[in-house]
Amino acid sequence: MGAQAVGVKYPExxxxxxxxxxxxxxxxxxxxxxxxxxxxxxxxxxxxxxxxVRLMYAGAAFALIWAIGVIAVSASIVKHYSLASxxxxxxxxxxxTLAILLCAADIALWLGIARAxxxxxxxxxxxxxxxxxxxxxxxxxxxxxxxxxxGPAKVLTLIGWLIALGAxxxxxxxxxxxxFTAHASLNR
Numbered sequence: 418m419g420a421q422a423v424g425v426k427y428p429e430x431x432x433x434x435x436x437x438x439x440x441x442x443x444x445x446x447x448x449x450x451x452x453x454x455x456x457x458x459x460x461x462x463x464x465x466x467x468x469x470v471r472l473m474y475a476g477a478a479f480a481l482i483w484a485i486g487v488i489a490v491s492a493s494i495v496k497h498y499s500l501a502s503x504x505x506x507x508x509x510x511x512x513x514t515l516a517i518l519l520c521a522a523d524i525a526l527w528l529g530i531a532r533a534x535x536x537x538x539x540x541x542x543x544x545x546x547x548x549x550x551x552x553x554x555x556x557x558x559x560x561x562x563x564x565x566x567x568g569p570a571k572v573l574t575l576i577g578w579l580i581a582l583g584a585x586x587x588x589x590x591x592x593x594x595x596x597f598t599a600h601a602s603l604n605r
Contacts, residue, residue: 460537460599469587473531473545476580477524483573484520487513534588537600542588549585552578 462470491513526548533541556578560571587593 460596460603462535463590463592463596465587465590465593466534466596469584469593470531470535472580472584472587473527473534476577476584477527477531479577479580480520480523480527483577484517484524486573487516487520537597537603539597539601542593542597545588546585549581552581 491509494509530541530545530548534545556574559567559574562571
């Protein structure tokens with residue numbers, strides 16, 4: 418119970434329902450709190466977005482498989498071939514560490530962009546497209562390389578690129594564009 422001077426009537430604060438002042442009241446300019454079990458207005462995910470998100474999850478899984486492959490191949494090299502010097506061993510360990518860190522970043526990007534796109538972030542769609550363009554340059558470097566023994570790496574690189582291409586194409590389909598536009602209008 419608040420202490421009020423006898424006979425003094427204080428005005429109701431702005432933004433509060435008249436006659437209340439309990440926990441249900443809210444400050445002016447803030448949206449009403451969501452009640453348990455209620456959902457905010459959402460835009461349904463079109464089939465093209467479902468496809469894009471699934472392909473992004475597949476890209477993350479592919480990156481994980483790639484990382485496991487790097488570890489397995491490196492372990493096989495160390496086990497079956499005596500390394501000429503300790504410096505060669507350190508270079509292999511450094512290359513493996515770098516490959517694993519890049520794969521972890523790749524997985525995080527796939528999952529983060531998939532999640533953001535699913536939430537309707539058009540910036541994530543643009544970021545994914547820009548990253549695909551950068552990835553394409555890297556793929557061209559691998560595919561056009563004349564170094565011996567890169568056959569399997571070229572095939573795997575192309576598979577990863579095709580997954581990314583499918584995701585980007587699905588993100589820019591008209592139903593996906595309508596989804597991002599609808600989300601942008603809801604957030605205004």
